[in-house]
Amino acid sequence: MEQEIIFEAKKMRKEFGPTIALNDVDFVLRRGEIRGLIGENGSGKSTIMSIASGMQPATRGEMYFKGQPWKPQSMVEAQRAGISMILQEANTISGVTVAQNIFAGREDEFSSFGVINIRKMNVEADKLLQKFGIARIKASDPIDRLTFEDRKLIELVRGVMDDTEILVVDETTTALSLEGREILYRLIHRMAEEENKAVVFVSHDMDEIMEQCNNLTVLRDGEIRGTLNRGEMDAADAVKTIRYLMVGREIGEKYYREDYDASCGDEVLLELEDITFGKIRNFSLKLHKGEIIGFGGLSGCGMHDIGRIAYGLEKIEGGRVLRNGAEIKTPLQAIESGIGYISKNRDSEALILEGAIGDNIVLPSIPGMERATFISPKQEKKLADAQIERFRIKCQNGRQYVNTLSGGNKQKVSFAKWTAKDSEVIIMDCPTRGVDIGVKQYMYGLIEQMKKEGKAILMISEELSELIGMADKLIIMKDFKVTGEFCRSRDLKQTDIIEYMI
Amino acid sequence: MERKWIKEHVSDLAAFGGLLLCIIFFTITTQLKGESIWSAAKLSALMADVIVTALMSVGAVFIYSLGNMDVSIGKQIGLYSTVLVLVGNKTGSLIPAVVICLVIAVAIGVINGASGEILHMYAVISSVVFSMILSGVSTIIYSNIGSRNIALRGVDTSCFKSPVVMLGVLAAETLIIGYFFNYTKFGKYAKAIGANKTAAEQCGVNIVKYKVIPYVFLACTLVVASLFQMGYTAAASDSTGVGFEMNVMVALILGGMPLNGGMKSKVLCAIIGSFTFALLDIGLPIIGIPTRLTFMVKAVIFLAVVLITCRKKTGILPR
Numbered sequence: 001m002e003q004e005i006i007f008e009a010k011k012m013r014k015e016f017g018p019t020i021a022l023n024d025v026d027f028v029l030r031r032g033e034i035r036g037l038i039g040e041n042g043s044g045k046s047t048i049m050s051i052a053s054g055m056q057p058a059t060r061g062e063m064y065f066k067g068q069p070w071k072p073q074s075m076v077e078a079q080r081a082g083i084s085m086i087l088q089e090a091n092t093i094s095g096v097t098v099a100q101n102i103f104a105g106r107e108d109e110f111s112s113f114g115v116i117n118i119r120k121m122n123v124e125a126d127k128l129l130q131k132f133g134i135a136r137i138k139a140s141d142p143i144d145r146l147t148f149e150d151r152k153l154i155e156l157v158r159g160v161m162d163d164t165e166i167l168v169v170d171e172t173t174t175a176l177s178l179e180g181r182e183i184l185y186r187l188i189h190r191m192a193e194e195e196n197k198a199v200v201f202v203s204h205d206m207d208e209i210m211e212q213c214n215n216l217t218v219l220r221d222g223e224i225r226g227t228l229n230r231g232e233m234d235a236a237d238a239v240k241t242i243r244y245l246m247v248g249r250e251i252g253e254k255y256y257r258e259d260y261d262a263s264c265g266d267e268v269l270l271e272l273e274d275i276t277f278g279k280i281r282n283f284s285l286k287l288h289k290g291e292i293i294g295f296g297g298l299s300g301c302g303m304h305d306i307g308r309i310a311y312g313l314e315k316i317e318g319g320r321v322l323r324n325g326a327e328i329k330t331p332l333q334a335i336e337s338g339i340g341y342i343s344k345n346r347d348s349e350a351l352i353l354e355g356a357i358g359d360n361i362v363l364p365s366i367p368g369m370e371r372a373t374f375i376s377p378k379q380e381k382k383l384a385d386a387q388i389e390r391f392r393i394k395c396q397n398g399r400q401y402v403n404t405l406s407g408g409n410k411q412k413v414s415f416a417k418w419t420a421k422d423s424e425v426i427i428m429d430c431p432t433r434g435v436d437i438g439v440k441q442y443m444y445g446l447i448e449q450m451k452k453e454g455k456a457i458l459m460i461s462e463e464l465s466e467l468i469g470m471a472d473k474l475i476i477m478k479d480f481k482v483t484g485e486f487c488r489s490r491d492l493k494q495t496d497i498i499e500y501m502i
Numbered sequence: 503m504e505r506k507w508i509k510e511h512v513s514d515l516a517a518f519g520g521l522l523l524c525i526i527f528f529t530i531t532t533q534l535k536g537e538s539i540w541s542a543a544k545l546s547a548l549m550a551d552v553i554v555t556a557l558m559s560v561g562a563v564f565i566y567s568l569g570n571m572d573v574s575i576g577k578q579i580g581l582y583s584t585v586l587v588l589v590g591n592k593t594g595s596l597i598p599a600v601v602i603c604l605v606i607a608v609a610i611g612v613i614n615g616a617s618g619e620i621l622h623m624y625a626v627i628s629s630v631v632f633s634m635i636l637s638g639v640s641t642i643i644y645s646n647i648g649s650r651n652i653a654l655r656g657v658d659t660s661c662f663k664s665p666v667v668m669l670g671v672l673a674a675e676t677l678i679i680g681y682f683f684n685y686t687k688f689g690k691y692a693k694a695i696g697a698n699k700t701a702a703e704q705c706g707v708n709i710v711k712y713k714v715i716p717y718v719f720l721a722c723t724l725v726v727a728s729l730f731q732m733g734y735t736a737a738a739s740d741s742t743g744v745g746f747e748m749n750v751m752v753a754l755i756l757g758g759m760p761l762n763g764g765m766k767s768k769v770l771c772a773i774i775g776s777f778t779f780a781l782l783d784i785g786l787p788i789i790g791i792p793t794r795l796t797f798m799v800k801a802v803i804f805l806a807v808v809l810i811t812c813r814k815k816t817g818i819l820p821r
Contacts, residue, residue, distance in 0.1 A: 311704075330708075331704055331705075331706050332707075332708055335705070336706070343704060348701075349700045349701055350701060350704065351698070352694060352697040352698045352701050352702070352764075352765065353697075353698070354697050354698075354765060354766070355693075355694070355764070356765065359690075359694075359765060363690075363694060363702070363707075364706055366687050367687065367706070370686075373682075373686045373687075375686060375687065375690065377685070417705070
């Protein structure tokens with residue numbers, strides 16, 4: 001027997017200027033469902049649930065929640081009524097404690113005569129943290145001391161209350177550590193299977209969607225292209241079908257590199273010599289021409305620090321970063337010597353959100369475009385347009401602001417900055433984070449092409465499959481130490497590697 | 503017209519619209535009072551009123567684009583005017599005085615621009631310190647002179663009273679600053695730092711260097727503004743320049759400058775804002791608003807523009 005409908009959208013439409021993000025979409029969600037929403041960047045998958053959870057209004061259309069007309073004015077209103085959404089980007093309040101973040105907007109529950117009982121708030125927060133299985137984080141800890149991954153978990157604790165009926169998880173797992181993902185998976189299964197609530201899981205990770213969801217809806221260009229139930233998702237050609245629905249064309253089987261040739265040039269393009277930084281001690285690395293070195297491990301293992309050190313972002317305590325014999329101590333020196341860096345923290349570090357796509361793309365290339373101080377706007381436009389075309393960034397033109405783009409398109413801009421600069425060494429920290437399958441495939445192709453052109457790539461990723469699929473050499477880190485090194489091989493499996501990470 | 507386009511360009515529309523509205527309003531209302539705001543005398547008064555604020559504001563666009571502000575502007579104008587008179591009287595020429603002023607201005611600019619970044623504090627703090635120091639220097643100078651005013655003797659400053667010269671210098675300065683702001687890395691980097699310092703740094707922008715350069719641009723424009731400030735009366739006093747930093751801020755806001763800096767910053771904001779500000783100054787008394795009330799009217803208009811253009815969830819004041 002079919003379960004009761006908990007949420008329904010009829011002819012939902014959302015327009016952003018001339019762009020139609022949702023085109024008269026009908027969407028039904030039932031109790032007990034873990035519904036996956038999948039689609040390319042800008043397909044409208046996040047938009048549906050952002051409207052349902054009060055983040056933005058629909059242009060037109062009707063919504064019903066628990067049988068009643070539904071038109072939330074804010075996320076707070078939606079959360080109080082039972083729809084919570086966990087967003088992709090960091091959404092915690094800086095400068096206060098974990099407990100104050102968890103109970104933000106609910107301080108009245110702990111105050112009498114206008115004075116907040118911090119002790120009581122901390123006790124309640126600690127109980128919640130324990131309930132979610134993250135008792136290692138204390139309610140009184142300052143939020144800024146937590147890693148990005150742990151702050152996402154705090155958002156989860158804040159977003160999910162006893163009376164939450166629908167939980168929307170929007171691309172959150174890309175920002176979570178392995179431990180965080182397990183916590184999230186346990187939570188969504190408990191909500192759907194034991195408490196008869198509903199979960200909407202927006203993700204680009206097909207494996208994750210296939211594993212966790214019991215129904216799957218595919219969107220493309222603001223329209224629903226198909227919904228698969230568990231049985232259909234288990235079919236042999238399900239992945240192929242889903243990919244076709246997502247992209248609208250056959251995208252082929254080729255995804256990662258198909259060769260297993262780990263050879264590279266003799267020339268060392270980047271060297272980290274006896275580096276000491278924080279808990280990292282005496283770390284050395286040589287990155288050769290035409291080589292892809294992958295770094296894997298749990299978040300917080302030190303691999304992200306290696307990328308930042310190699311780019312001159314960190315003041316090291318010992319050792320040297322060398323490029324063409326010269327020491328790299330600042331990002332400027334790194335860029336001038338032909339090194340590019342794609343930051344993991346896209347919105348806060350890699351992009352100027354309140355800036356045009358074109359301005360973002362040309363920013364690192366500006367010194368090379370100068371002719372006696374003059375920078376030609378025509379040349380800037382040409383450079384930016386070429387990258388917009390190359391990465392198929394969904395936008396009206398290069399003057400469009402980056403903050404109007406979807407997550408994946410933002411990531412493309414972040415990538416395009418360094419391809420425009422034609423950097424010889426590129427440090428990629430989670431390069432495909434939040435990027436859809438079609439773009440991922442394109443980026444992997446681009447990385448492979450870069451290798452063939454003799455470029456050297458330092459690829460840091462939390463996706464082991466990506467590292468196994470792309471790297472010539474894979475370095476695994478744990479607790480700021482290298483615990484394993486693997487050469488590219490047809491036989492290399494995730495299971496061989498995980499024991500070195502945990 | 504699309505709503506989104508209007509939303510994106512609300513600052514520009516409010517700024518341009520405000521200036522246009524002022525022009526139309528004062529053209530009609532002054533005619534009704536039997537006067538014309540476009541008479542030669544009024545135009546001359548308008549230029550005299552606008553020139554110093556406009557010259558300062560054009561330079562200040564650079565530092566406002568960083569998301570910074572300088573509250574020592576007024577005190578700097580006071581000091582440079584005084585130096586121009588003192589050295590002018592001593593040497594019989596303004597050229598050595600201008601050179602001395604430029605050296606002092608650039609030194610102050612370098613310290614203001616660099617200290618914030620090097621000492622990890624808001625740049626405005628350094629400018630507050632300079633404001634106090636310059637106030638003290640002014641007090642010492644005028645105490646030693648034994649007067650609160652000093653006049654320039656033996657140097658012809660009539661050219662600084664000519665509306666044509668004023669317009670010409672303002673146009674030249676706007677074109678030069680506009681060029682550096684829009685077509686060179688100095689402006690592009692300043693806007694990038696104002697919009698996202700971390701992203702700019704990761705794109706290879708030397709933050710200290712490109713925070714200092716905008717202050718150097720401002721320093722140069724302040725010396726030019728001081729020439730016109732002092733030249734108009736051929737004198738300086740211990741109150742010269744008082745409150746000028748606020749005039750700059752008001753002019754830039756009226757011109758649609760985003761207070762938290764970034765990529766939307768424009769040099770044109772300084773010109774539009776300064777002329778709107780001056781039109782209100784000249785026009786309001788003509789239409790019969792008592793002088794004591796003109797400040798109130800300007801405050802209301804200023805508040806309205808701030809509410810329309812600067813109210814943003816992520817908005818922060820310059821620092």
